[in-house]
Amino acid sequence: MKPSRRHFLLLSVLLCSGLGGAMEPISTTIAVGMAATLTAFLASYQDILYHFTECCRPGWISFNGTGLEEDLNRNVFGQHIASRIILKAVSGFMNNPNPKKPLVLSLHGWTGTGKNLISQLIAENIYKEGMGSNFVHVFTSTLHFPHPSQYLTYKSQLQQWIKGNVTNCEQSMFIFDEMDKMHPGLIDSIKPFLDYYDKVDGVSYRKAIFIFLSNAGGDGIAQRALEFWKEGRNREEIELKDLETHLALSVFNNNQSGFYRTSLIDKNLVDFFVPFLPLEYRHVVQCAMAEMRERQLATNKDVADKVAKELVYFPKSERVFSVKGCKTISSKLDYYT
Ligand SMILES: Nc1ncnc2c1ncn2[C@@H]1O[C@H](COP(=O)(O)OP(=O)(O)OP(=O)(O)O)[C@@H](O)[C@H]1O
Numbered sequence: 001m002k003p004s005r006r007h008f009l010l011l012s013v014l015l016c017s018g019l020g021g022a023m024e025p026i027s028t029t030i031a032v033g034m035a036a037t038l039t040a041f042l043a044s045y046q047d048i049l050y051h052f053t054e055c056c057r058p059g060w061i062s063f064n065g066t067g068l069e070e071d072l073n074r075n076v077f078g079q080h081i082a083s084r085i086i087l088k089a090v091s092g093f094m095n096n097p098n099p100k101k102p103l104v105l106s107l108h109g110w111t112g113t114g115k116n117l118i119s120q121l122i123a124e125n126i127y128k129e130g131m132g133s134n135f136v137h138v139f140t141s142t143l144h145f146p147h148p149s150q151y152l153t154y155k156s157q158l159q160q161w162i163k164g165n166v167t168n169c170e171q172s173m174f175i176f177d178e179m180d181k182m183h184p185g186l187i188d189s190i191k192p193f194l195d196y197y198d199k200v201d202g203v204s205y206r207k208a209i210f211i212f213l214s215n216a217g218g219d220g221i222a223q224r225a226l227e228f229w230k231e232g233r234n235r236e237e238i239e240l241k242d243l244e245t246h247l248a249l250s251v252f253n254n255n256q257s258g259f260y261r262t263s264l265i266d267k268n269l270v271d272f273f274v275p276f277l278p279l280e281y282r283h284v285v286q287c288a289m290a291e292m293r294e295r296q297l298a299t300n301k302d303v304a305d306k307v308a309k310e311l312v313y314f315p316k317s318e319r320v321f322s323v324k325g326c327k328t329i330s331s332k333l334d335y336y337t
C-alpha cells in the first residue's frame with residue numbers, strides 16, 4: 001500500500017509532535033488495540049517520516065561547531081568579544097551530554113549591532129531548519145506581551161508554552177527579544193526553567209537554550225569602546241573584563257532593567273552576559289558589501305561608502321560609532337541599486 005499524503009500528515013503529527021506522550025488513556029482495550037495497529041503501521045513508514053518531517057532527533061538537531069565558527073567569522077563584523085563568547089558557550093553546552101542547567105545567554109548592545117543575527121547563526125548551526133525550526137521559539141516583548149496590565153495572562157500562557165514545547169523536545173531554543181521591555185513579573189515566571197533543577201513538574205529543561213536580547217547596557221559598552229578609541233587603542237584589544245563593570249553597572253542600575261538584577265542576576269541564572277560593541281564606519285561598509293553579495297549584486301565599494309556615509313554617527317563631532325549599527329543598510333541599499 002502506498003502511503004497517502006494524509007497518512008503522512010497524521011503520522012508525522014503523532015511521531016514528531018510528542019502528542020503521543022500527552023494523550024490521556026481512553027480505555028485500555030481501545031488503546032491497546034490502537035497501539036498495536038499503529039505500531040505496525042508506523043514501523044514501515046518511520047524512516048521515511050523522520051526524513052521528511054522535522055523531528056526532535058539528531059537528523060534534525062545536531063550541533064555544527066565548525067559551521068558556527070565559520071559563520072561567525074564570515075558574517076559578523078566588529079564583534080570579536082561576542083563571537084568568541086558565543087562560540088565557546090554554545091560549543092561547551094552542546095558538547096556536554098549531561099548539562100546541569102539550560103544554557104542562558106544574555107546579549108546586550110546598541111541597536112543594529114548583530115544580536116538577532118548571532119541568535120540566527122546559533123539556530124542555524126543547531127537546527128537543520130534554523131530559525132524556521134518548530135523547536136526555535138521567538139518572543140518579542142512589544143509584539144507578544146504588549147499590555148502590561150495583562151501580564152498575569154501572559155505569564156500562564158508563557159509558562160504553558162515553554163513547558164509544552166520542552167516536553168515535546170528538550171532541545172528547544174527560546175529567544176526573548178526586547179527583554180528590557182518585558183514586564184518584571186513575566187521574567188520572574190521563566191526563572192524556574194532556568195535554574196539548576198533536575199526537573200520542574202516532571203519536565204527537564206537542562207537541554208534547552210534561552211537567549212535574551214536587549215539594548216540594556218549598550219550605552220555603557222559604547223562609552224568604554226569610545227574611551228579605547230580616544231586613547232588610540234585598537235578595538236580588538238577590548239576584552240570582556242574591560243566591559244564587564246560597565247555592563248553590570250548599567251544593567252544593574254538602569255531603572256528599566258532593574259528586574260534583571262532582582263530576578264536573573266542575583267540568582268546567577270544567566271550563564272553569559274555577551275556585550276556587543278557599537279559598529280564603526282568600516283563595519284557598516286562591510287555590512288553593505290555583505291548585503292550586496294547576499295542579493296547577488298556585483299559588490300561596489302563606492303555604493304557601500306555612499307550608504308555608510310548616510311548613517312548617523314556618535315559622537316557628533318568625531319563620528320565614530322553608527323548609532324543604528326547596520327540596521328538600515330538594507331533599505332538604504334535599495335535606493336542605490
Ligand atoms: N556585527 C554585524 N555584522 C554583520 N551584520 C550585522 C552586524 N550587526 C548588524 N548586522 C546586520 O544589520 C541588521 C540588523 O541587525 P540585528 O537585527 O542583528 O541587530 P540587533 O542587534 O538585534 O538590533 P536591535 O537591538 O535593534 O534589535 C541585520 O541585517 C544584520 O545582518
Ligand SMILES: [Mg+2]
Binds near residue numbers: 115116177213
Ligand atoms: Mg534585535
